[in-house]
Amino acid sequence: MDNARFEAGKKAMEELFSQEVRKGMEGMKDISPDLWDMIVSFGFGDLYSRDSLSLSQREIVTLTTLITQGAFDQLRVHLQAALNVGLSKEEIIEVIIHCAGYVGFPKAVQAMGIAGEVFKEDSQNHSK
Amino acid sequence: MDNARFEAGKKAMEELFSQEVRKGMEGMKDISPDLWDMIVSFGFGDLYSRDSLSLSQREIVTLTTLITQGAFDQLRVHLQAALNVGLSKEEIIEVIIHCAGYVGFPKAVQAMGIAGEVFKEDSQNHSK
Amino acid sequence: MDNARFEAGKKAMEELFSQEVRKGMEGMKDISPDLWDMIVSFGFGDLYSRDSLSLSQREIVTLTTLITQGAFDQLRVHLQAALNVGLSKEEIIEVIIHCAGYVGFPKAVQAMGIAGEVFKEDSQNHSK
């Protein structure tokens, strides 16, 4: 294991995800510790920790690619991450609408339905 | 034809594309005037002309979805558009690198190769 | 909002979907009224309301693209729509079989399983 890259990844994950989400993600360690190391060190350490794009710009990229490839389970987690790093609900909705013209309505509609659920949970958490 | 939407679309296209590119796009009118109207009125009028995201944020979405779906002919045109609306080469390269983790290296490598060509042409145009 | 396009879209949706399905779709209005307007005005108003193809031919296109892109939630709704606009179960099954050669068996098998469920519900509704 490459400690600097892994530590950078862990730090990026703390900015993006709640403790509960990170706990869920760590389940990967039990199945494949090597893939877990790559996710943290490469995915979050090498990629999210880079300069040149802000975390909110990175989440625009992430939301768009997940919508385009129909990866809706991961989209749910990154919709919350997008809110966490400062994208507004209006901006997230706008990313999905823009995608409609590029990937077609079926994926945009499915993404918007999930966004509606995530926004609702987020409001409930903040009103507690 | 719905004039306000079409005019909004034409205006957005002027901000995004050079006169030469727009001329090439208009070839669509001869094959299907109806699809041409939808491209301008819906694609650029209804989508690109909206508020909530800047044109440079919209191009981040567009580049990402084109890389993810492997639409490399359209990517070439939008790499130039991304430069035109103010994204730096560094930011564009960063979008492609971020995508590598989400769509895999083959598409990221192909996208970066095309970006290299577009950046070279762009430098030559500006040094004239 | 562009009333003629929106009204055309609503009329097409009435031919395609049951009242219950349309009611479910309208949930989109609460999350993003703008995407809802695009779905109705562009998706159903501009596209489904056009001439040149019948609604049953349009549903052949729709089923095929949804199977190909693996959009199985939307497929369920359009399998019912295909029956509503007059495609026979035999024709729908045949579309899925034809797709097997073009998109591979995994997606064809998944589509056929959903078709089996939709056909069963449809028979139960008609025997009431």
Added chain:
Amino acid sequence: MDNARFEAGKKAMEELFSQEVRKGMEGMKDISPDLWDMIVSFGFGDLYSRDSLSLSQREIVTLTTLITQGAFDQLRVHLQAALNVGLSKEEIIEVIIHCAGYVGFPKAVQAMGIAGEVFKEDSQNHSK
């Protein structure tokens, strides 16, 4: 080799493709005679030779799946096949326009550009 299936496939191919196109396809025999047999016996013999859908309905399915998966080389050949089995240019254009809402504009635009080329070649052949 299964003669009845292979002969049925050859017959379907004669209805779909010009002699020149079939000659080109046969190049597969030199690389992999087994894949060639599957293409003819399964692809055209088992699938295109079935009842329940007409050849022109089958080409609507084929064009749609090829546009959706971005298989533009194969699309070119099947645009010509679609004309050969009786779809009008207007109907083909309409299939592509309908797809725009389901797969996004980039693939629809690319498909329409190829359709424009195929229609032009077709007109030149008929005016000879």
Added chain:
Amino acid sequence: MDNARFEAGKKAMEELFSQEVRKGMEGMKDISPDLWDMIVSFGFGDLYSRDSLSLSQREIVTLTTLITQGAFDQLRVHLQAALNVGLSKEEIIEVIIHCAGYVGFPKAVQAMGIAGEVFKEDSQNHSK
């Protein structure tokens, strides 16, 4: 029906799948006996029964294509098949890790999660 091809397919399926899984697959017969025949005769008879690759090499191909196209329901069944024909858990995990670089982390992560579940069920079955 073509008996030799169908019988070859049934034999291959017996090597790949448990009786319970095959029973579930046969549900297809009630919806579309023709697609069922193609699955057995073409999918398993023509393809899996061929020489040149072992069944465990074939399952490497199958797992990879299912991960790449995001066909996760089918992946579950073939993860079990991969164990049945002799791939080790370590080799299966390695296929998924290799895919991460080619299709991106979202699909690799989803595949690994399902593999974790299948491996757990498999251990429980063997400890009975």
Added chain:
Amino acid sequence: MDNARFEAGKKAMEELFSQEVRKGMEGMKDISPDLWDMIVSFGFGDLYSRDSLSLSQREIVTLTTLITQGAFDQLRVHLQAALNVGLSKEEIIEVIIHCAGYVGFPKAVQAMGIAGEVFKEDSQNHSK
């Protein structure tokens, strides 16, 4: 830069690719040295250099994912790599045939055409 990972990657690339191909790949260094480092260190260093699968098993995975995602430019390079690490032409053809049932004929046909070209070049190089 992380020297051990980069060196491992360079070593794997020497086993997979001819000097000429590696020279072409290095063009990436001029466009984005960071992506180049990731390709070598992560793609080839972290992934191809791992145990648990042989290089020829890894190329089966690679060919399959490239065919499935339609990445035909990268496929060409990896068809040659597959021969270099010891897969026979017969095994490569068999991977493509197996894919036909999982991704459909259009992509299998396109892959086989490219394989035919690569095999021809390979024979010419060996007869020199």
